[in-house]
Amino acid sequence: MKFASRLERLQDKALLNAMELTETEDMISFAAGFPSSDTYPVEAIKNSFIQVLELEGKEALSYCSTSGHIKLRKLLAKRMQDRFKLDFKTEEIVITSGSQQALDMSGMLFINKDDVVLFETPSYLGAVNALRAYEAELVALPTDENGLTMDSLKQAMDRYGERVKLIYVIPDFQNPTGRSWSVARRTEFIEFISAYDVPVIEDAAYSELSFENKLESPLSFYDKKGQVVYVGTFSKIFCPGLRVAWLCARKDLMEKYLILKNAADLSSSAIAQRQMAYYLQNYDLDNHIKWIVGRYKERRDHMMEVIDREFPQETRYSVPRGGLFIWIELPENKDSRILLRRALVEKVVFMPGGSFYPSGVKNNEFRLNFSNMSHDEIEKGITILGKIIREYLSE
């Protein structure tokens, strides 16, 4: 059989493999970026489903409008205003099946073969794959402690000019590094990029998972042109299994997104959306998030403590102030894939860093997820990793 050429560009199965390995028994997994399943509010969700089926069962089991359940979109518009002072109107929101679909639709909307997409790097592997499928040239722009470096962005805009069709960034508690953009970098970015007619995808998957109880203003807040497309999800603050997420864009872009959403799957699940709306109206999501964040902070603290104790001095890392990840750098001549092979023998798995580079791959880094494992598993797994790293670095 002959396959479409786009498939050839999607040979990195790291994410797929990490998701599979997580299912393996006895494996201590710091690999997948999943939220912790013991934070899912199962009882509240169960009750919300029962209520929805009793009160609006027929509608919940029907198709939904392509843009999504109106009540949910209204609640989202209000929530984004309350939490982030974002002014999106209900008509500027479409519900998507996970934010992964929003990323895929953005590729579908903006990218032709050989167009350029600029990525803050390292970056979310799922976005790299989703956009790579549209046969774009993916250009990796470096980041520092404050976010995407402006020099690299300016150089890329000079070099690629009108070939740049999309910029993808994660300004809050980024996947995979856990870093956030500073306010100064956010404003500088928007000021610079507003001179160009290029859309920016702001992926806000982790924006509410702040360990310091401090929510940063999104790029969309500073954007006065409607150039930024904002993508949010319930996956990390509620649960990923419902696949309810949302994309916000100015009206003319939204009209086009809706055509694509309709072509992709007609609508997202009506019952999942109505359940979500019921939950938002009858429970306290903000309080739930506060509780989740408390648990993740404890796990982060514990993992940092064990890392400080067990990892050799030559490893570099910074303490994430939110999100789900710690990014570790080995000396430049070392390869985290070798480390992974040895760790797997001892039933510990993590994500090697190379997979997070859309181009210009570096292999001396790796990502650890701290949300998913218990204290005991963190203690055991990081101690094993520390031993393997010490042995490897001494060779």
Ligand SMILES: Cc1ncc(COP(=O)(O)O)c(C=O)c1O
């Ligand atoms: C940065 C980022 N964006 C999007 C997603 C996809 O999330 P979902 O499709 O569950 O909304 C993930 C998942 O790990 C992520 O890390």
